[in-house]
Amino acid sequence: RVTLAMAAVKPTKTVEGGSEDSGAPVEEYDLGYLMAPLSRQRLEMVLAKVICKYPDEVEKLIEESRKAVDVKSIEKDMKQILGSDTAVSINEALPQLEHHLKLAKDYSMAKDATNATSILSAVTKPFVAAVVDRKLVPEEGSEERGEFDEFIIMLETSWQKAIDRISAKRTVEDLTVHFKTLSQFRLALTPLLGPIFSDALRMLKKKIRKLMENEKRQEPRPNKRQKGKAEANRSIDEKSSAPSS
Numbered sequence: 001r002v003t004l005a006m007a008a009v010k011p012t013k014t015v016e017g018g019s020e021d022s023g024a025p026v027e028e029y030d031l032g033y034l035m036a037p038l039s040r041q042r043l044e045m046v047l048a049k050v051i052c053k054y055p056d057e058v059e060k061l062i063e064e065s066r067k068a069v070d071v072k073s074i075e076k077d078m079k080q081i082l083g084s085d086t087a088v089s090i091n092e093a094l095p096q097l098e099h100h101l102k103l104a105k106d107y108s109m110a111k112d113a114t115n116a117t118s119i120l121s122a123v124t125k126p127f128v129a130a131v132v133d134r135k136l137v138p139e140e141g142s143e144e145r146g147e148f149d150e151f152i153i154m155l156e157t158s159w160q161k162a163i164d165r166i167s168a169k170r171t172v173e174d175l176t177v178h179f180k181t182l183s184q185f186r187l188a189l190t191p192l193l194g195p196i197f198s199d200a201l202r203m204l205k206k207k208i209r210k211l212m213e214n215e216k217r218q219e220p221r222p223n224k225r226q227k228g229k230a231e232a233n234r235s236i237d238e239k240s241s242a243p244s245s
Contacts, residue, residue: 071122094147
Protein backbone atom coordinates (compact mmCIF):
# COMPACT_ATOMS: atom_id res chain seq x y z
CA ARG A 1 0.00 0.00 0.00
CA VAL A 2 1.05 3.59 -0.61
CA THR A 3 0.81 5.90 2.37
CA LEU A 4 0.74 9.66 1.95
CA ALA A 5 2.09 11.75 4.83
CA MET A 6 0.73 15.28 5.02
CA ALA A 7 0.95 18.05 7.56
CA ALA A 8 -2.04 20.19 8.39
CA VAL A 9 -1.48 23.82 7.40
CA LYS A 10 -0.85 26.03 10.43
CA PRO A 11 1.01 29.33 10.91
CA THR A 12 4.74 28.77 11.37
CA LYS A 13 6.58 29.93 14.41
CA THR A 14 10.28 30.42 15.09
CA VAL A 15 11.76 27.95 17.56
CA GLU A 16 15.04 27.94 19.40
CA GLY A 17 17.99 27.94 16.97
CA GLY A 18 16.20 30.08 14.41
CA SER A 19 14.40 27.26 12.56
CA GLU A 20 10.70 27.32 11.81
CA ASP A 21 8.13 24.87 13.03
CA SER A 22 4.55 24.87 11.85
CA GLY A 23 3.54 22.92 14.90
CA ALA A 24 1.22 20.94 12.63
CA PRO A 25 0.72 17.25 13.32
CA VAL A 26 1.60 14.91 10.47
CA GLU A 27 -1.33 12.86 9.25
CA GLU A 28 -0.98 9.70 7.19
CA TYR A 29 -3.46 8.76 4.48
CA ASP A 30 -3.71 5.31 2.93
CA LEU A 31 -4.19 6.00 -0.78
CA GLY A 32 -5.84 2.60 -1.25
CA TYR A 33 -8.64 3.52 1.15
CA LEU A 34 -8.89 7.06 -0.22
CA MET A 35 -9.33 5.88 -3.81
CA ALA A 36 -11.47 2.80 -3.13
CA PRO A 37 -14.87 4.58 -3.25
CA LEU A 38 -13.95 6.60 -6.36
CA SER A 39 -15.02 5.45 -9.80
CA ARG A 40 -12.54 5.49 -12.66
CA GLN A 41 -14.20 8.62 -14.05
CA ARG A 42 -13.85 10.46 -10.74
CA LEU A 43 -10.22 9.36 -10.38
CA GLU A 44 -9.51 10.66 -13.89
CA MET A 45 -11.08 13.98 -12.94
CA VAL A 46 -8.96 14.25 -9.78
CA LEU A 47 -5.82 13.38 -11.75
CA ALA A 48 -6.71 15.94 -14.44
CA LYS A 49 -7.09 18.65 -11.79
CA VAL A 50 -3.72 17.76 -10.23
CA ILE A 51 -1.97 17.85 -13.61
CA CYS A 52 -3.69 21.13 -14.46
CA LYS A 53 -2.21 22.59 -11.28
CA TYR A 54 1.18 20.90 -11.73
CA PRO A 55 1.58 20.47 -15.54
CA ASP A 56 5.17 19.22 -15.26
CA GLU A 57 3.87 16.08 -13.57
CA VAL A 58 2.24 14.87 -16.80
CA GLU A 59 5.69 13.64 -17.91
CA LYS A 60 5.79 11.31 -14.90
CA LEU A 61 2.35 10.02 -15.79
CA ILE A 62 3.40 9.32 -19.38
CA GLU A 63 6.62 7.66 -18.21
CA GLU A 64 4.72 5.45 -15.78
CA SER A 65 2.09 4.48 -18.37
CA ARG A 66 4.79 3.49 -20.86
CA LYS A 67 6.58 1.08 -18.54
CA ALA A 68 6.64 -2.50 -19.79
CA VAL A 69 3.96 -4.73 -18.30
CA ASP A 70 5.02 -7.65 -16.13
CA VAL A 71 4.50 -10.39 -18.73
CA LYS A 72 5.91 -13.10 -16.44
CA SER A 73 3.26 -12.29 -13.86
CA ILE A 74 0.53 -12.65 -16.50
CA GLU A 75 2.02 -15.94 -17.73
CA LYS A 76 2.08 -17.23 -14.14
CA ASP A 77 -1.53 -16.18 -13.71
CA MET A 78 -2.52 -17.94 -16.92
CA LYS A 79 -0.77 -21.12 -15.80
CA GLN A 80 -2.77 -21.11 -12.60
CA ILE A 81 -6.01 -20.52 -14.49
CA LEU A 82 -5.52 -22.87 -17.45
CA GLY A 83 -2.88 -25.31 -16.21
CA SER A 84 -3.49 -28.98 -16.95
CA ASP A 85 -3.83 -29.72 -13.23
CA THR A 86 -6.57 -27.17 -12.61
CA ALA A 87 -10.15 -28.31 -12.17
CA VAL A 88 -11.54 -25.00 -13.44
CA SER A 89 -13.60 -25.29 -16.63
CA ILE A 90 -12.89 -22.97 -19.53
CA ASN A 91 -16.05 -20.96 -18.88
CA GLU A 92 -15.19 -20.54 -15.20
CA ALA A 93 -11.83 -19.16 -16.30
CA LEU A 94 -13.27 -16.67 -18.82
CA PRO A 95 -13.89 -13.78 -16.37
CA GLN A 96 -10.24 -13.87 -15.31
CA LEU A 97 -9.09 -13.99 -18.93
CA GLU A 98 -11.40 -11.08 -19.78
CA HIS A 99 -9.69 -9.03 -17.07
CA HIS A 100 -6.41 -9.26 -19.01
CA LEU A 101 -8.13 -8.45 -22.31
CA LYS A 102 -9.63 -5.31 -20.79
CA LEU A 103 -6.16 -4.30 -19.62
CA ALA A 104 -4.84 -4.80 -23.16
CA LYS A 105 -7.74 -2.68 -24.45
CA ASP A 106 -6.78 0.12 -22.04
CA TYR A 107 -3.22 0.08 -23.37
CA SER A 108 -4.54 0.15 -26.94
CA MET A 109 -6.68 3.18 -26.11
CA ALA A 110 -3.54 4.83 -24.70
CA LYS A 111 -1.82 4.12 -28.05
CA ASP A 112 0.61 1.72 -26.38
CA ALA A 113 0.48 -1.18 -28.82
CA THR A 114 3.68 -2.70 -27.41
CA ASN A 115 2.18 -3.44 -24.00
CA ALA A 116 -1.19 -4.33 -25.53
CA THR A 117 0.29 -6.99 -27.83
CA SER A 118 2.53 -8.30 -25.03
CA ILE A 119 -0.52 -8.90 -22.84
CA LEU A 120 -2.52 -10.46 -25.67
CA SER A 121 0.31 -12.83 -26.60
CA ALA A 122 0.71 -13.89 -22.96
CA VAL A 123 -3.03 -14.64 -22.76
CA THR A 124 -3.69 -16.10 -26.21
CA LYS A 125 -0.86 -18.65 -26.30
CA PRO A 126 -1.88 -20.64 -23.18
CA PHE A 127 -5.56 -20.22 -24.03
CA VAL A 128 -5.06 -21.77 -27.47
CA ALA A 129 -2.94 -24.57 -25.98
CA ALA A 130 -5.58 -25.34 -23.35
CA VAL A 131 -8.43 -25.34 -25.87
CA VAL A 132 -6.57 -27.59 -28.34
CA ASP A 133 -4.85 -29.98 -25.90
CA ARG A 134 -7.76 -30.39 -23.50
CA LYS A 135 -10.52 -29.95 -26.09
CA LEU A 136 -12.27 -27.35 -23.95
CA VAL A 137 -14.70 -26.06 -26.59
CA PRO A 138 -18.27 -26.35 -25.18
CA GLU A 139 -20.93 -28.12 -27.21
CA GLU A 140 -22.80 -26.22 -29.90
CA GLY A 141 -26.10 -24.76 -28.71
CA SER A 142 -25.21 -24.89 -25.04
CA GLU A 143 -25.27 -21.86 -22.75
CA GLU A 144 -21.58 -22.36 -22.10
CA ARG A 145 -20.87 -22.21 -25.85
CA GLY A 146 -22.58 -18.82 -26.08
CA GLU A 147 -20.31 -17.40 -23.36
CA PHE A 148 -17.29 -19.03 -24.99
CA ASP A 149 -18.09 -17.53 -28.41
CA GLU A 150 -18.50 -14.08 -26.85
CA PHE A 151 -15.02 -14.39 -25.38
CA ILE A 152 -13.60 -15.43 -28.77
CA ILE A 153 -15.10 -12.28 -30.32
CA MET A 154 -13.61 -10.20 -27.51
CA LEU A 155 -10.21 -11.83 -28.08
CA GLU A 156 -10.33 -11.12 -31.83
CA THR A 157 -11.39 -7.49 -31.42
CA SER A 158 -8.70 -6.97 -28.75
CA TRP A 159 -6.05 -8.03 -31.25
CA GLN A 160 -7.56 -5.81 -33.94
CA LYS A 161 -7.50 -2.74 -31.68
CA ALA A 162 -3.92 -3.41 -30.62
CA ILE A 163 -2.74 -3.86 -34.22
CA ASP A 164 -4.58 -0.72 -35.28
CA ARG A 165 -2.52 1.21 -32.70
CA ILE A 166 0.85 -0.11 -33.87
CA SER A 167 3.09 2.83 -34.64
CA ALA A 168 4.41 3.47 -38.14
CA LYS A 169 7.86 3.53 -36.52
CA ARG A 170 7.76 -0.22 -35.92
CA THR A 171 9.81 -2.35 -38.30
CA VAL A 172 8.70 -4.96 -40.79
CA GLU A 173 10.45 -7.56 -38.63
CA ASP A 174 8.34 -6.60 -35.58
CA LEU A 175 5.07 -6.90 -37.49
CA THR A 176 6.16 -10.15 -39.13
CA VAL A 177 6.63 -11.70 -35.69
CA HIS A 178 3.04 -10.79 -34.77
CA PHE A 179 1.81 -12.08 -38.14
CA LYS A 180 3.51 -15.45 -37.68
CA THR A 181 2.28 -15.75 -34.08
CA LEU A 182 -1.34 -15.01 -34.99
CA SER A 183 -1.12 -17.34 -37.99
CA GLN A 184 -0.06 -20.17 -35.68
CA PHE A 185 -2.99 -19.45 -33.35
CA ARG A 186 -5.32 -19.43 -36.35
CA LEU A 187 -4.04 -22.77 -37.64
CA ALA A 188 -4.50 -24.36 -34.22
CA LEU A 189 -8.04 -23.07 -33.61
CA THR A 190 -9.58 -23.19 -37.10
CA PRO A 191 -10.34 -26.95 -37.02
CA LEU A 192 -12.29 -26.39 -33.78
CA LEU A 193 -13.81 -22.94 -34.28
CA GLY A 194 -13.54 -22.14 -37.97
CA PRO A 195 -11.52 -19.22 -39.39
CA ILE A 196 -10.31 -16.87 -36.67
CA PHE A 197 -8.14 -13.72 -36.45
CA SER A 198 -8.87 -13.05 -40.15
CA ASP A 199 -9.34 -9.28 -39.76
CA ALA A 200 -6.29 -8.92 -37.50
CA LEU A 201 -4.10 -10.78 -39.99
CA ARG A 202 -5.39 -8.67 -42.89
CA MET A 203 -4.59 -5.50 -40.93
CA LEU A 204 -1.08 -6.76 -40.20
CA LYS A 205 -0.51 -7.73 -43.83
CA LYS A 206 -1.60 -4.27 -44.95
CA LYS A 207 0.71 -2.56 -42.44
CA ILE A 208 3.65 -4.78 -43.43
CA ARG A 209 3.11 -4.02 -47.13
CA LYS A 210 2.93 -0.29 -46.41
CA LEU A 211 6.13 -0.37 -44.35
CA MET A 212 7.93 -2.26 -47.09
CA GLU A 213 6.81 0.30 -49.66
CA ASN A 214 8.02 3.14 -47.42
CA GLU A 215 11.39 1.45 -46.93
CA LYS A 216 11.72 0.98 -50.68
CA ARG A 217 10.97 4.67 -51.29
CA GLN A 218 13.60 5.70 -48.77
CA GLU A 219 16.34 3.66 -50.43
CA PRO A 220 18.95 5.99 -51.99
CA ARG A 221 18.62 6.21 -55.75
CA PRO A 222 21.76 6.38 -57.90
CA ASN A 223 22.37 9.81 -59.43
CA LYS A 224 22.94 10.30 -63.18
CA ARG A 225 26.72 10.11 -62.79
CA GLN A 226 26.55 6.82 -60.87
CA LYS A 227 24.02 5.47 -63.36
CA GLY A 228 26.25 6.40 -66.32
CA LYS A 229 29.27 4.81 -64.68
CA ALA A 230 27.33 1.63 -64.01
CA GLU A 231 26.21 1.46 -67.64
CA ALA A 232 29.80 2.02 -68.83
CA ASN A 233 31.09 -0.76 -66.61
CA ARG A 234 28.34 -3.08 -67.89
CA SER A 235 29.30 -2.27 -71.46
CA ILE A 236 32.98 -3.05 -70.73
CA ASP A 237 31.98 -6.35 -69.12
CA GLU A 238 29.89 -7.31 -72.14
CA LYS A 239 32.75 -6.55 -74.53
CA SER A 240 35.28 -8.46 -72.47
CA SER A 241 33.03 -11.48 -72.31
CA ALA A 242 32.28 -11.46 -76.06
CA PRO A 243 34.10 -14.20 -78.05
CA SER A 244 36.96 -12.92 -80.23
CA SER A 245 36.64 -13.44 -84.02
